[in-house]
Amino acid sequence: MKRPFGQLFLLFLLLILPLVIREAYYQHLMILVLMWVAIGSGWNLISGFTGQVLFGAAAFFGFGAYTAALLSSKLGLSAWWGLPLGGILSVAIAFPFGWICFRLRGPYFALATLALNEIFRHVATIWESLTDGMIGILVMQTFVSKAPYYYVALAIAVVSIVVIDRVMQSRWGYYFVSIREDQDAAESMGINTLYYKMLSLCISAFLIGITGALYTNYMGFIDPKVVFSLHDISIMAILVGIVGGVGTIYGPLVGAFIMVAVQEIFRSGGFGLLNFIGRSTGWPFMSSITKFVGDAHVLSFGILVIIVILFLPNGVVGDWPVIRKMFVRSKDQAV
Amino acid sequence: MLKVQGLNVSYGDLQVLWDVSFEVQEGEIVVLLGANGAGKSTALKTISSLVRPTAGSVEFLGARLDQVPSYGVINYGLAHVPEGRRLFSEMTVEENLILGSLTREAKAKRKKTLEWLYEIFPRLKERVKQPAGTLSGGEQQMVAIARGLMSLPKLVMFDEPSLGLAPIMVTEIFKIVEMVNREGMTVLLVEQNVHHTLAMCDRAYVLENGRITLSGTGQEFLNNDHIKEAYLGI
Numbered sequence: 073m074k075r076p077f078g079q080l081f082l083l084f085l086l087l088i089l090p091l092v093i094r095e096a097y098y099q100h101l102m103i104l105v106l107m108w109v110a111i112g113s114g115w116n117l118i119s120g121f122t123g124q125v126l127f128g129a130a131a132f133f134g135f136g137a138y139t140a141a142l143l144s145s146k147l148g149l150s151a152w153w154g155l156p157l158g159g160i161l162s163v164a165i166a167f168p169f170g171w172i173c174f175r176l177r178g179p180y181f182a183l184a185t186l187a188l189n190e191i192f193r194h195v196a197t198i199w200e201s202l203t204d205g206m207i208g209i210l211v212m213q214t215f216v217s218k219a220p221y222y223y224v225a226l227a228i229a230v231v232s233i234v235v236i237d238r239v240m241q242s243r244w245g246y247y248f249v250s251i252r253e254d255q256d257a258a259e260s261m262g263i264n265t266l267y268y269k270m271l272s273l274c275i276s277a278f279l280i281g282i283t284g285a286l287y288t289n290y291m292g293f294i295d296p297k298v299v300f301s302l303h304d305i306s307i308m309a310i311l312v313g314i315v316g317g318v319g320t321i322y323g324p325l326v327g328a329f330i331m332v333a334v335q336e337i338f339r340s341g342g343f344g345l346l347n348f349i350g351r352s353t354g355w356p357f358m359s360s361i362t363k364f365v366g367d368a369h370v371l372s373f374g375i376l377v378i379i380v381i382l383f384l385p386n387g388v389v390g391d392w393p394v395i396r397k398m399f400v401r402s403k404d405q406a407v
Numbered sequence: 408m409l410k411v412q413g414l415n416v417s418y419g420d421l422q423v424l425w426d427v428s429f430e431v432q433e434g435e436i437v438v439l440l441g442a443n444g445a446g447k448s449t450a451l452k453t454i455s456s457l458v459r460p461t462a463g464s465v466e467f468l469g470a471r472l473d474q475v476p477s478y479g480v481i482n483y484g485l486a487h488v489p490e491g492r493r494l495f496s497e498m499t500v501e502e503n504l505i506l507g508s509l510t511r512e513a514k515a516k517r518k519k520t521l522e523w524l525y526e527i528f529p530r531l532k533e534r535v536k537q538p539a540g541t542l543s544g545g546e547q548q549m550v551a552i553a554r555g556l557m558s559l560p561k562l563v564m565f566d567e568p569s570l571g572l573a574p575i576m577v578t579e580i581f582k583i584v585e586m587v588n589r590e591g592m593t594v595l596l597v598e599q600n601v602h603h604t605l606a607m608c609d610r611a612y613v614l615e616n617g618r619i620t621l622s623g624t625g626q627e628f629l630n631n632d633h634i635k636e637a638y639l640g641i
């Protein structure tokens with residue numbers, strides 16, 4: 073970061089945000105965005121920069137979440153210990169997984185990560201003596217107010233972006249990108265590709281694992297269906313990366329904003345707009361439309377991905393010059 | 408310098424190389440000829456440990472390369488300029504070259520080597536900050552060669568450097584290969600462009616269906632009836 077003014081200004085805005093916006097609902101959305109910034113950054117390091125597509129971010133997310141929950145329910149410790157420990161244990165999972173599965177390449181590796189995701193979900197469901205299975209685990213929340221969680225989430229998001237930025241400017245960054253570009257050539261240049269892929273995966277797993285632990289602390293309740301969810305966590309992580317910009321530092325930041333907004337607009341029926349129309353017009357079919365739209369938020373992801381891949385294949389940040397040109401040109405035409 | 412002995416290589420159930428043996432002496436240009444699918448590239452990949460042999464050995468300056476992991480081979484002073492260039496296409500030319508000099512000695516001399524290479528390839532100097540993928544085919548081949556030379560190797564293996572290039576570019580690439588040899592590096596060249604290579608090489612081997620079928624000096628090959636018929640089309 074040569075000119076960090078823009079970044080510092082953004083950080084300042086984010087720091088004072090909970091003081092300005094006091095409504096719990098919007099603070100909640102912002103916390104979600106910040107958590108997705110961290111998860112998206114983690115995903116982007118291994119998948120966007122190193123080129124090893126991670127289809128199972130939820131494996132690390134859920135592992136971090138369960139670490140925090142079990143610390144509290146089984147050992148009686150504070151679930152906040154889950155933050156460091158969840159990250160470390162996620163790395164402990166990433167290590168043997170990477171050691172074995174990085175022998176696979178391309179889609180085969182992606183499928184292996186998907187399998188890891190599913191394995192953990194099933195284990196968490198079936199091992200009832202430890203995890204209480206589908207009943208889930210309840211953790212007492214520490215704070216009533218949202219603000220403390222917001223600041224923790226902000227800290228994790230900022231650390232994620234700074235870590236990724238530092239890593240990508242270092243020697244490691246070059247090695248990661250060269251592995252993405254051509255693994256055999258990288259190997260011939262003297263880069264131990266297995267080692268560096270492991271390194272990249274471990275950093276990613278750490279960031280995603282911490283965020284999972286924060287999720288437990290913040291939500292106060294987790295079950296296998298939620299934290300090991302394929303579409304709500306693993307696919308969402310990929311979408312945050314793709315929409316924001318694969319292989320860009322600030323892509324996950326933009327992607328997290330867009331994805332949480334899209335998800336919320338659909339889930340809440342256009343922030344209650346559909347409900348309002350239904351009530352004010354009295355049309356009976358509006359309530360079922362509202363329900364369908366609410367259920368269709370996963371469908372909206374699909375449509376969004378198609379649009380992004382067709383028009384912005386490098387994501388919003390990666391294709392920023394294209395977007396700017398579009399606006400500049402339309403302005404010229406208007407004048 | 409390089410001694411390949413009794414190499415058997417298989418991809419799964421498919422055996423590609425059968426009892427392949429050849430040698431490269433210091434200072435030579437040695438050519439490996441053969442049709443498509445004869446196993447030339449596989450031979451080079453085996454030497455640089457990207458592929459493991461099922462039998463046989465690769466000895467380079469007394470070290471058994473077939474027991475070295477592929478990322479370690481470059482430390483022995485052996486560079487591989489792979490077929491199809493295999494550049495890091497979204498990285499700049501300069502970044503590609505820098506990644507070619509990761510060994511300790513090469514790193515220490517990186518600046519000097521870069522200057523030397525920009526002298527040889529003035530065209531690359533104009534394009535240092537350009538993503539390698541946006542260069543023309545010939546320029547990309549130059550980057551690939553320069554990247555290989557960045558490690559200051561004792562032996563360079565070129566895998567079909569003339570592939571898909573315009574005739575003028577082909578001549579230039581072969582001039583570069585000869586120049587590399589004059590600079591004191593031993594060259595192992597895989598080619599289909601028989602005319603050019605036989606004229607400049609010291610010795611040559613023919614690989615047919617995964618077996619070495621013929622060996623000799625370049626001049627002997629040019630006078631050999633089988634070579635004339637099969638490869639030179641005379």
